[in-house]
Amino acid sequence: MRKLSGLIASLILATGLTFGQLIDEKNVTITMDLQPVLQLHMTTPDYIDFTFDDIKDYYAGIIKYGATILKVSSSVSWDLYAVGTSTNGTYWDQQLAYSGGGGGNAVDQLPLTLLELHQYGANNFDGSASAVPDYSTPFSPAQTPAPAQNTIYSNANPYIPPTTFDKYIQGHSGAAPTDGAPGGSYLTATAGVGTFSNYYFVIDYRIWPSLPAIFPNAGRYDNAGNLVNEDLVSVNGPNAYARPGVYTMNVKYVLIEDQ
Amino acid sequence: MKGKNKYIIVWCVVKCFSLLSQPVCNNPTTANCSDVVGGSSRFYMTTNPNIVFTFSDIRDYYRGIELCGATQLRLKIDSNNINCKWKLIMYIDNNGFIPSNEWEPILYYGNTGYAPQLNLIEVKVYNGCGTPLNNGIYQIFTNNTNHDVIEIIPELPVQNLPGNCDGNHVNSAGSYLTHYNEYNFNIDYRIKPDFNLKLLPGVYRIKINFCLVEVP
Numbered sequence: 401m402r403k404l405s406g407l408i409a410s411l412i413l414a415t416g417l418t419f420g421q422l423i424d425e426k427n428v429t430i431t432m433d434l435q436p437v438l439q440l441h442m443t444t445p446d447y448i449d450f451t452f453d454d455i456k457d458y459y460a461g462i463i464k465y466g467a468t469i470l471k472v473s474s475s476v477s478w479d480l481y482a483v484g485t486s487t488n489g490t491y492w493d494q495q496l497a498y499s500g501g502g503g504g505n506a507v508d509q510l511p512l513t514l515l516e517l518h519q520y521g522a523n524n525f526d527g528s529a530s531a532v533p534d535y536s537t538p539f540s541p542a543q544t545p546a547p548a549q550n551t552i553y554s555n556a557n558p559y560i561p562p563t564t565f566d567k568y569i570q571g572h573s574g575a576a577p578t579d580g581a582p583g584g585s586y587l588t589a590t591a592g593v594g595t596f597s598n599y600y601f602v603i604d605y606r607i608w609p610s611l612p613a614i615f616p617n618a619g620r621y622d623n624a625g626n627l628v629n630e631d632l633v634s635v636n637g638p639n640a641y642a643r644p645g646v647y648t649m650n651v652k653y654v655l656i657e658d659q
Numbered sequence: 660m661k662g663k664n665k666y667i668i669v670w671c672v673v674k675c676f677s678l679l680s681q682p683v684c685n686n687p688t689t690a691n692c693s694d695v696v697g698g699s700s701r702f703y704m705t706t707n708p709n710i711v712f713t714f715s716d717i718r719d720y721y722r723g724i725e726l727c728g729a730t731q732l733r734l735k736i737d738s739n740n741i742n743c744k745w746k747l748i749m750y751i752d753n754n755g756f757i758p759s760n761e762w763e764p765i766l767y768y769g770n771t772g773y774a775p776q777l778n779l780i781e782v783k784v785y786n787g788c789g790t791p792l793n794n795g796i797y798q799i800f801t802n803n804t805n806h807d808v809i810e811i812i813p814e815l816p817v818q819n820l821p822g823n824c825d826g827n828h829v830n831s832a833g834s835y836l837t838h839y840n841e842y843n844f845n846i847d848y849r850i851k852p853d854f855n856l857k858l859l860p861g862v863y864r865i866k867i868n869f870c871l872v873e874v875p
Contacts, residue, residue: 420690420693420694420739421686421687421689421690421694421873422692422693422694422698422700422736422743422871422873423684423686423695423871423872423873424695424700424702424870425684425868425869425870426704426732426868426869427708427866427867427868427869428704428708428729428730428866428868428869429708429709429865429866430710430711430780430864430865430866430867431709431711431765431862431863431864432711432714432775432779432864433711433713433714433862434714434768434775434852434858434859434861434862435713435714435715435860436768436769436860437715437716439717473717474717475852475858475860476769476771476860477771582855583854583857584854585717585721587717588721657769657771659771
């Protein structure tokens, strides 16, 4: 009994030390909602027309300098790629055929890869072993074919990113730190004189049909890194050439979180 | 004698349990001030206890988000005797999440990046007379770990009385009703995400506790 009363007394003593004393606590819950922000500002005409109505245009090709300007702001690491697409798989959509469609060797399946891009501002976040990781190499001189050097990445589903051996404008396939540009913005990024920041790109376009119109530079690299020529002769055999007409395709610029 | 030892052991066990349940805001050892439950002292937080930082625009990431006066604390301290002194601290709590230096994640928006750390949140405490330690200066929880403490009014050997408004850390009996600029505390919060941190997008949460306790 004495032990029990002693125990009770000690409990009262212990709890009694906090009774009637000043202590209080208030709490604030802080929630941070970090939403991924990927903003691509693009300055470009709605349509870019290439009209081949002079023989020298076929020989020399037509270049549209600085037709598109891309500006990136992102809160996360990112990749940027261009993709050629159409409703006809990886071929241009033929809207109109001229003069009955040409002769027996005329071909209307023109590969999307005949369109060439040149970017100012190189891809500085490419950790791949790709032979041509971006579009920063200047266009090859007309009459000097450089297949797949500047040809656009194409896919029937434009939201499938380029693979290891395809081109990105910035970043590359894979989530390694070397394969994605860090978060930042063209608004604050600085660049040296005569260069662009990692968030600002100027794009030139070129189509070079040559004569006959076989588009000698059309091509891509396969998943093993081998060059695949897609000029009309390589694909369709000797004497093939492009059927005269009006063709259209779509170029999408896709900014994605690094992956 | 043995019986007394048993009582001491029991008391120690109870006390230790009490300390463990309140790892930072420990029970006082004196009773010089009136308490806030049965007594007449009061500890008010007049602002919303839920604070949300939403980063949804690239400008938010660059300039950061600052919430001014998001928390306001008001004290009315009555004394039981002339020795009444108190301290006011705040400590960070990530709900026991491991690693203990990171915010508690609620939801992830992606899968690449790093979790924000506890030293990302900045707090600034101030009042009209500049009584808080580091009054008006943004501070971080420098030890960057759960239950890290920032002192607002530290535990002092001396008793500073109100009314002088000279920047001393007033820690005696008094009230915001009569000495507003010494017993009222405004708290600003700021978060500036750094792109170099490569933070993983998502929703994260922490709690900041404000502890008022009397001291010997």
